[in-house]
Amino acid sequence: MxxxxxxxxxxxxxxxxxxxxxxxxxxxxxxxxxxxxxxxxxxxxxxxxxxxxxxxxxxxxxxxxxxxxxxxxxxxxxxxxxxxxxxxxxxxxxxxxxxxxxxxxxxxxxxxxxxxxxxxxxxxxxxxxxxxxxxxxxxxxxxxxxxxxxxxxxxxxxxxxxxxxxxxxxxxxxxxxxxxxxxxxxxxxxxxxxxxxxxxxxxxxxxxxxxxxxxxxxxxxxxxxxxxxxxxxxxxxxxxxxxxxxxxxxxxxxxxxxxxxxxxxxxxxxxxxxxxxxxxxxxxxxxxxxxxxxxxxxxxxxxxxxxxxxxxxxxxxxxxxxxxxxxxxxxxxxxxxxxxxxxxxxxxxxxxxxxxxxxxxxSGVEREATALAAGEDLSAAEALARSFQPGLASITAQRLLVKLVPGPRHQDNRSPLLGAARGLVTAVEQRLARGMTSQQGDPAAAGGVNAPEGRGGLQLLTSFKDALELCRSVPELRSQFNPLCESSARLLEQMLEMIALSAEGVEFEDGLKIEGLVALADNLEEEISQVSALSGLLAEGAPAAMERLRVADMAVRRRVVSSLRRRAAAAFQAPRPAGKRDPFETLSTDSRRLTQLEKSLQVLDPSQPGLKQELLQPLGLAYAKQVLSTTPFERIEQYARAAQMVAENLRQEGLSPDAVIAACRDIIEQRLVEHARMLSREVASPPPAPNAVVNGDAYTFYRNSFSVRAPDGELAALLGLDNQLSFAQPQTAASFLSDGVRQAVAQAELVFAHTRIKYLRSWLTQLLTVLLPELEAPKGKAEAERTFERLVRSRFPLLALKEGELVRLRGVLGTLGAMQGELGESAKKLSLQLRGIDEDFGRFSKRVLEMRTTL
Incomplete structure (x- = not known):
């Protein structure tokens, strides 16, 4: 075959x-x-x-x-x-x-x-x-x-x-x-x-x-x-x-x-x-x-x-x-x-x-011609030739593209559509030839169809894009595509320059707020993106021009972001009127505004991050100083919670608290030293009266005078605060807080402990003086019960055993005893006195309990 x-x-x-x-x-x-x-x-x-x-x-x-x-x-x-x-x-x-x-x-x-x-x-x-x-x-x-x-x-x-x-x-x-x-x-x-x-x-x-x-x-x-x-x-x-x-x-x-x-x-x-x-x-x-x-x-x-x-x-x-x-x-x-x-x-x-x-x-030719309504497109093209309107140009170009691609079923209906398309392209070419004209001298520039176009406007860019797409897609208009690309490229370069200049002009507008900068950044980014999208269509008709536009796009984005950053810095560095707003609310508001601005700027140019950190750092420091210098507290643990809240709030707003807290170190130490000085005031410790020893008044005095006015555990709270703030300690230091602050708080707490132990010794001594003779010569079970009841009524067992006062004091003295020097030695001596109180009370209470069970 x-x-x-x-x-x-x-x-x-x-x-x-x-x-x-x-x-x-x-x-x-x-x-x-x-x-x-x-x-x-x-x-x-x-x-x-x-x-x-x-x-x-x-x-x-x-x-x-x-x-x-x-x-x-x-x-x-x-x-x-x-x-x-x-x-x-x-x-x-x-x-x-x-x-x-x-x-x-x-x-x-x-x-x-x-x-x-x-x-x-x-x-x-x-x-x-x-x-x-x-x-x-x-x-x-x-x-x-x-x-x-x-x-x-x-x-x-x-x-x-x-x-x-x-x-x-x-x-x-x-x-x-x-x-x-x-x-x-x-x-x-x-x-x-x-x-x-x-x-x-x-x-x-x-x-x-x-x-x-x-x-x-x-x-x-x-x-x-x-x-x-x-x-x-x-x-x-x-x-x-x-x-x-x-x-x-x-x-x-x-x-x-x-x-x-x-x-x-x-x-x-x-x-x-x-x-x-x-x-x-x-x-x-x-x-x-x-x-x-x-x-x-x-x-x-x-x-x-x-x-x-x-x-x-x-x-x-x-x-x-x-x-x-x-x-x-x-x-x-x-x-x-x-x-x-x-x-x-x-x-x-x-x-x-x-x-x-x-x-x-x-009969389809006439029916299709009626449906296509080419006369409307011809009228629109004639109107654009008289006065270019970007919105009308876009609508007409999009409408013609739909009608011409793939095109009418009947070839006779294609000619009028092509006539309208050519008229539209001619109008666009004439507009491109005028360049970046603001039409300021036009008497109709007060808001009519010839109103100023500013930097170019999104509608204007869209009209060029739609006209280019029309020329690229319709075979009969293909010969006009390359020249239209070249003309568009020249105008786009002018537009990019105008965008950059408009951003640089913002530096001379003192009244512009951050919200205005965010809106402006978003608008400029949209305009630049529109220019970029339009320049993408030029790859086929004007590849060299597209490369120039790509380079210009990057340069304009850098210029815009740099100008807006400088304007934002000036806005935040300007003095602000004093107000009654909560300091954190002020910081949070500024953080949100800066977050929005930074996001907008990063969209424009991702290579320039860090605006929020740069501008919010001083605001964060002002907030931290205000809180740490004005927050009232009676216990160091309260102040520690305030410091922790400051650090967490800073992190929440996107700020690293290390440098801020480190800058507030003097304020923190000053507040703690002042607190220690207030604690070091002398608390009266008179020996209890004879009747107060047994009837519970001594207990009431101890609780009202010492537990409230002379709180314990301050040194432990200070050490906890020091550990909490270790993330901000200087590299050359062993801890965040200085030895002087620890010495001041330790000294104040040592005075508290000495005052308490002195009172407890006096109270216990008098109590034993009253009750011990009753144990030496008991007269029977009733007398033993009376002694037990008097001991309970004194409430010393309640304080020492159930409330654990002696254990708490032992812990305080243990922390103080770890200190170096004379202060630690004094704490150890007090620990011996406390042990003596504990042992004396233990022996006495044991004898009372044994007597109740044996008689």
Whole structure:
């Protein structure tokens, strides 16, 4: 075999191939037409009809004789479907080597229908529904998905046959028939009988003489490839595309109306977006088929007349209207009659719908012209020529882009739109030529259409962008795209300079607040971004200018951010009026304002961070000094909580507290030393009166005078505060607080401890003086109980045991005893005195308790 060198040779082979088939299989013209279209556009065919109508013979005769020039044989997968057929029978067996070695399930698809160019599936509706759905998915997608693996196939065209009527399939599974109607491009019905006597006579004559089909003409895959490539080249105008849409919509409405009249009727075609796309390929195949059979010199471009061929796509293929009438007269089987009625009904509906579509397409020029309203765009372009308005220019450019891309269906309606587009582009070019003019001298500059444009304005940038997009997208305007890019680049450079100057001018505006700076930064960033977006369109038309704009963009962003930072610093350094606001509220407010500003500035130029830290540090220090120098406290732990709150608030506002707290060290130490001096005031410690020793007054005096006026644990609280503030201690120091502060607090607490211990010793001594004689010469149990009650009434046991005063004092003295020098030694001596009190009281209380139990 030799490969044809031209498309005409392939067309001749195709024509001879199917001509021989038509001579052999009589009254099957529609079926062969559908198969021809399916082969040309690489789609599939379903053939239904009663047994004995040569469906399988025709499928085999077609697909079995399309051979590969390289092998001399067909690339055909053939399978008769039965209820026992499984998926591997169709897609290929499992690769057991892969399964045993890796545990993964893979299929040898080369042995299935995906491995062949053509497939013949006989009695397709005898399979299970799930199998049939999987067949449809594989045929439609031309690939097998299993897990993460996707295997593409060679399959182009499959012919499926069934001895069932469509009504039987519908009764069995309506969803299955719907799936077939949506995924298959062609469905054909082959009637039981011949419509013409001559055909029946010819068949009997062949039978009498034992003649068998003698098919000698073959068609090669390579020849078919050439014809399929021609199908891909077929052009379809917008008007014909409109015809396809109108035909699909009209048929769907008309056939749906027939369903209301005939409840048993179901349209053969399911009208979806998928079916409309397939219809387009069927139309292109019909153009190539017409070139093969009727008009070899025609151009590969679809016309309105070619819409006639879509009847074989949208309808159930079958005998012609005349043949259907003849067959209905002799048909006995109700299923056969019903199928013929469907063929006749759909053919009549198609003819009526196609006639309406042709009429609509003829009047479509005027109808489309009215819808496009090109006059409005022409008027807008003329208005822009007189006085440029950015908003109007943008709206008009966007509107024209929608109308011109892909464009009107009728070419006559394109000219006025192009005239409006050219007028708009001319107006934009004139505006670009004026540069950055503020139009200050225009008498209408008080707010009319010629009002000053300032730095350029977002609307102005948008109008340029829309005009560039229009020129880039519309072929007729393409010649103006590059010059428009160059003009736009020059104006954009001026705009960027104006943006930078406007930011630098802010440094001379004393009244501008931080909120104003945030709004200005956001506005400038939006303008610069608009310029950048517009400059991106220049890459194609003016690449050198785009690079200049990129460099200018970066420089302008740096200039803008630097100017706004300087203005913000000046605003925060200016003296502020004293107010009654909470200091943290003031800091928090400033922090939020600076956070907003810093975010806006970082969007402009991420390379210049740190504005908030820079400006908020002095404010944070002022806040910390105010809180730490004015917060009242009676205990060091209260002051420690205030210091902790300051540090946490600073962190919350994004400030590092280290430097702030370090700068407040003198204030903190001054407050602590002052606190220690206040604590060191002398607390009167007179010995308790004799009656007060026993009746509880001594306890009351101790609690009111010492526990309130001379609190303990201050040194421990000071050490805790020192540890808490260690993050801010100087690098050369061992701790944050100085030794002098610790000495002052320790000295004050030592005085407290000495005063308390002195009072406790005096109290206990007098108590023992009163009660001890009673223990020396007890007179009986009643006397022992009296002594016990007097001891309890004194409340010394309550203070020492239940309230743990002696333990608390021991802890205070332990902390003080760790101090170096004379202060530590004094604390140790006091610890010995405290131990003496503890031991004396222990011995005495033990004797009292023993006496109560022994007497």
């Amino acid at each position: 030799t490969h044809p060198t031209s498309l005409p040779q392939a067309a001749q082979a195709f024509r001879r191939f199917f001509g021989e088939l038509r001579e052999t299989y009589l009254e099957r013209e529609t079926l062969f037409t559908q198969i021809e279209l399916a082969l040309l556009c690489r789609e599939h065919v379903l053939v239904v009809g009663p047994p004995g109508t040569a469906k399988s013979a025709i499928a085999s005769a077609v697909l079995g004789r399309i051979v590969d020039e390289k092998t001399g044989g067909p690339s055909l997968f053939a399978k008769q479907i039965a209820e026992s057929t499984v998926q591997t029978d169709l897609i290929g067996p499992v690769d057991f080597k892969v399964l045993t070695e890796t545990g993964r399930t893979e299929y040898i698809t080369d042995d299935g229908m995906l491995g062949a160019v053509h497939a013949f599936l006989d009695e397709v509706f005898d399979g299970r529904d799930m199998l049939l759905r999987s067949i449809l998915n594989v045929l439609h997608e031309r690939e097998l998905k299993h897990g993460r693996r996707v295997t593409s196939g060679r399959i182009e065209c499959a012919i499926m046959t069934s001895n069932r009527y469509l009504s039987e399939v519908l009764a069995r599974s309506p969803e299955l028939l719907l799936a077939f109607a949506d995924r298959l491009s062609f469905i054909a019905f082959v009637p039981k009988s011949f419509a013409r006597r001559a055909s029946r006579a010819a068949m009997l004559h062949r039978f009498m003489h034992g003649a068998r089909p003698d098919l000698r003409v073959s068609l090669t895959l390579q020849q078919l490839d050439l014809l399929q490539e021609a199908v891909e080249k077929v052009k379809v105008s917008s008007q014909v595309l409109e015809g396809v849409e109108l035909l699909a919509d009209g048929l769907e409405r008309s056939l749906s109306a027939q369903v209301a009249k005939l409840p048993d009727y179901v349209p053969t075609k399911y009208f979806s977006q998928r079916s409309v796309v397939k219809a387009l390929w069927a139309l292109k195949a019909a153009v190539v088929r017409d070139q093969i059979y009727q008009h070899p010199d025609r151009q590969l471009e679809a016309t309105i007349e070619d819409l006639e061929a879509l009847r074989w796509f949208f309808l159930l293929g079958g005998p012609s209207s005349a043949d259907a009438e003849a067959l209905l007269k002799v048909a006995v089987d109700p299923r056969e009659r019903a199928q013929l009625e469907i063929v006749r009904l759909e053919q009549r509906t198609f003819d009526e719908t196609l006639a309406k579509v042709r009429n609509e397409l003829v």
